[in-house]
Amino acid sequence: MQNIYDVNEFFGKYIEHRSQDVNANNLIEKPIFYSMLPDMLGKDVLDIGCGVGELCQYALSCGAGKVVGIDCSKNMLELARQNCSKDISFYNILMEQLSKIHDKFDIVTSELAFHYVEDFDKLISDIASLLKSGGKLIFSQEHPLVTAFKNPNHEKIDTKIDIMGKRYYLVSDYNVLGKRVVKWNVNGVIKYHRNFTDIINTLTRHGFVIDQLFESYADEEVIKKEPKYKYQNDRPYFLFICATLK
Template sequence: MKQNIYDNPTFFKEYTSLRESGLTYNDFLEQPAMKTAIGDINGMLILDLGCGMGDLSKYCADNGAVSVIAVDISEKMIERAKEENSDKKVEYLCQPIEDIELPAESFDLVISSLAIHYIADYFALIAKISKLLKEGGRLIFTTEHPITTAQKEMKGWVKGDKGEILHWPVDNYQEEGQRKEHWYVDGVIKYHRTVSTLINVLTEHGLTVEKVEEPLPTKEGLKKLPKLINEYRKPPFILIQSKKS
């Protein structure tokens, strides 16, 4: 059974409260990098996998996309996305992103923001995405950085006696697979993959890797959320751009 942690009432309440604060890693690290990578999308047909509350789908609709299909497993997130954005350019589908069945070669761009680390079968997902892209179409996605997901216990920074950050442990890096952590609730499941796996699976399915980025905090973010300075010590996310040749 596919995980749907975002429909857990406790998780949903805490997560939406965090996002509404405007003081998150999404706001000052991941989303700025995604929007820069997306670039000019005028006239494009776009698929947003793991759309969450629909922020990126709305951005695409507002910036020239002809249409956006936004997919998410969470009913609560889809409902919230519809409340926030009723633009007729955006069509919302509530289903696991692994299960989508859409016509081949339908999209100029497929985007996915911090969702792929929840997917058990990365190989099958990329195979499906490759079929959905038009020739010359792009896939742009972010995921938690393999350095972040490597440790099996996922306990975060190692701290000293006074609570000061000492270092980030990197262990079990080559041992890919399921990881569990406490994030508002127990048992949140993510999947660790090496950088080489993230890239090689793309090339195996006819996608040429154009750019790999490890986003840094914006200047505004460092002012408003000072703890972001720690992300210069280890990358929290990785962004990969690829193109169907």
């Protein structure tokens, strides 16, 4: 398992990017993700890949009961502990090690972390064991159209072409699941591609019913703030799923 957020060069660039007001997280990912969250009043919430703890803090402000955030990155957790309420418990636990958690939760959330896990089947099975019956899983991840391209020369090949104001993306290996090595902030970042078939069937195999599914888009207001996000409407960056455990 690669812990890229504890590599200094990557971490510095990531935090710089996130500290700007205009970024894809603030303008595109978070508004859709937060709109999917159920009422959290009195609910116990676990956030997987919690980063600097924004979602945990939000859950607490919505009146959630117990709020727990886990992440593999010590850098991210240090900022989370500095910036968030002491009522939130942050643990340095990998999403591959959910059996270390013995509590049960009403809601499990995860923003933009699941594309880092190799064994999605085990992750979803472990989450099902952590959820109370009727509990909800809400997650976002990179869209399968983004993760698909398998590029043996990732630092050299540009996967997009602009023609007359439209952006065309190269797609390959959509049905070849598994490891991808990409350039994102630095070379050599490891992610895992899964197609819709794998994502949806894994969820249903472990007893989840899909409540809502969204693919990211950019409306006029977003495009006004950052024109390059119009390309979002040629190919969505993110996939969002809310599912309930039967």
